Amino acid sequence: MTITIGLIGCGYIARKHLNSISIVKDMKLTAVSDLDSCRMIDAVQIYSQLSGIQQPEVKLYTDYEALLLDKTIDVVVIATSSNAHAQIAMRALAHDKHVILEKPFALSTRDAVQLIERSISCNKHVLVCHQLRYRPVFQLLKKVIDEGLLGELYYGVVSIRIHRPKKYYSESNWKGTWDKDGGMLLNQGIHVIDLLVWYMGEIKAVYGNISNKLDIKETEDVALGILTFDNQATGIVEANTITQPNNIGYSISIFGEKGTISIEGPNLNEIQRCYIPNSNYNNKLDEILEDHNEHVYMYQNFIKVLNKEEMLYTDIKEVYPTLMTIFGIYRSSALTKRINLPLETFSTMEMKEEKNDS
Numbered sequence: 001m002t003i004t005i006g007l008i009g010c011g012y013i014a015r016k017h018l019n020s021i022s023i024v025k026d027m028k029l030t031a032v033s034d035l036d037s038c039r040m041i042d043a044v045q046i047y048s049q050l051s052g053i054q055q056p057e058v059k060l061y062t063d064y065e066a067l068l069l070d071k072t073i074d075v076v077v078i079a080t081s082s083n084a085h086a087q088i089a090m091r092a093l094a095h096d097k098h099v100i101l102e103k104p105f106a107l108s109t110r111d112a113v114q115l116i117e118r119s120i121s122c123n124k125h126v127l128v129c130h131q132l133r134y135r136p137v138f139q140l141l142k143k144v145i146d147e148g149l150l151g152e153l154y155y156g157v158v159s160i161r162i163h164r165p166k167k168y169y170s171e172s173n174w175k176g177t178w179d180k181d182g183g184m185l186l187n188q189g190i191h192v193i194d195l196l197v198w199y200m201g202e203i204k205a206v207y208g209n210i211s212n213k214l215d216i217k218e219t220e221d222v223a224l225g226i227l228t229f230d231n232q233a234t235g236i237v238e239a240n241t242i243t244q245p246n247n248i249g250y251s252i253s254i255f256g257e258k259g260t261i262s263i264e265g266p267n268l269n270e271i272q273r274c275y276i277p278n279s280n281y282n283n284k285l286d287e288i289l290e291d292h293n294e295h296v297y298m299y300q301n302f303i304k305v306l307n308k309e310e311m312l313y314t315d316i317k318e319v320y321p322t323l324m325t326i327f328g329i330y331r332s333s334a335l336t337k338r339i340n341l342p343l344e345t346f347s348t349m350e351m352k353e354e355k356n357d358s
Contacts, residue, residue, distance in 0.1 A: 002026050003074045003306060004030045005028065005075050005077060006031040006032070006067045006068075006076050006097075007031070007043065007077045008032075008033045008064045009034060009080035009102075010042065010079075011034075011079065013079050014043055016295050017100070018043060018046050018047045018050055019295070020295050020298070020299040021051075022047060023050075023296050023299075024296060024299045025303075026303060027299065029044075029056065029058055030059065030070075030073060031060075031061060031067050031070055031073055032044060032058060032059075033061040033062065034062070037062060040060045041060070044056065044060070065091065068091055068094075068097065069095065074306075075097060075098045075302075075306075076098070076099050076100070077099075077100045078092070078100070081180050081181070082102075082104055082107060082187065083179060083180040083181070083182070085101055085102060085104065086111035086114075087111075089101050089105070090114065090115060090118055093122045093124050093126075096122070096124070097124065098124050098125045098126075098302075098306065099125070099127070100129065100302065101127065101129065101316070103128055103129050103130060103186070103187075103191075104182055104187070104323060105316060107179075107182045108345075108347035109327065109343060109345050109346045109347070112320060112323055116317055116320065119316055125302070127301075127302050127315070127316075129295075129298065129314070130190070130191060130314045130322070131295050131297075131298045132192070132268075132294060133194070133198060133294075133313050134294040134295075134301065135291065135294035136291045136294075136297075137285055137288050137289050137291070140284060140285060140288065141261060141285070142198065143281075144259075144276055144279070145199050145254070145256075149259060149276050149281070150254065150256030150257065150258055150259040151257025151259070152231075152233075152256060152257040153199070153201075153229075153233045153254065153257075154233055154256060154257065155233060155234050155236075156199060156233065156235045156236075156252070156253065157251070157253045157255075158189075158193060158195070158196045158237055158239075158250075158251065158252045159192075159250065159264075160188055160192060160241075160250055161239075161240060161248040161250075162240070162243055162248070163242070163243045163245065163246045163247050166214060169214070169216050170216060176219050177218050177219065178219055178351045179348065179349055179352055184219055184220050184239065185237075185239060185326045185329060185330075186323075186348070188239070188241060190322060190323075192251075193325060196252065197322045197325055198322075199254055200229050200233055200235055200254070201229050201231055202229070202230050202341075203229055203230070203235070203324075203325050203328070203341050204228055204229065204340065204341055205338055205339065206225055206328040206329055206338070206341060207225070207226040207332050207337075207338045207339070208225045208226075208328065208329030208330065208331075208339075209223070210224075211223075214242070218351075218352060219351070220333075221241045222240045222242065223237065223239045223240070223329065223333075224236075224237065224238055247266060248266075249265050249268070250268050251263065251272075253272075253273075258277055259275045259277055260273050260274075261273065261276070261285075267292065269289060270289075271289060274286075301313055324343060325341070327343055328343060330348070330350075330351055334350065
């Protein structure tokens, strides 16, 4: 059975989705929606080039509600500005669609909880694009941890040291804003933070500090989080988007009772340390390190989920603790004190109001 896809939002990130849809067997793009007609036409042309389908039959909708009314569409991919993610996903569920949703899936606890509850009541799947969980090297690292080969986990660290110039924000009316974008951690930092939470477990308390250095934007470009996990392990999040003159890259390090694994690099493609005693996994990590087809694997997993062959790795309920962790860092920074998790309420709009009050 072919799964039909409707894409809402035809900006830069849409290309990744178009590529995966074109590669994955039994998937077909049948509709796109964007306020900009030119971007819709470009998206269809990109899909045609990637899939090799000449003049694909893809409907164009300037109103995403019209796309949602199309009963021939099985799955909706949402790749809009961050503030619209939860709202459009709620409408998609109301129209009996499964959802593939770009991160962050919400900018408030209220929207996040409502979306989770709606997905359950509608009995529909919502995949959130935390695609690094699908990269083979990180899948294997999860297996190593779950099998206890690192022993008790003591400490985990993630680092984001990248460059986002002023032009990056000035070319868009939503990037770098608290109400539409949500912040650097929710956009650039969320992937490695998600890995840390996936490996180390949920977090019971956080101390955060953020600061803004670029006057062209509202949100943070430097952030620090000190995390206390439920198992009493400690974590550090260290992130910035002002690294000059260009990206250094990302890193994740896990320190356990018996072993240590540290992966870093411009695309998390360098093993700095791999020490797993009495295991043949050490060489396997090297063998799969360069496999970066995680976005395609994410879509393949979703197909198998719809066919009831696998569980969904990045189900919306599973990634909610990652969102909560970042919300905790923000709230802690605003109040300048340690915060217990989970938060009952939070919205990135609080950060906008906090800046206006200061």
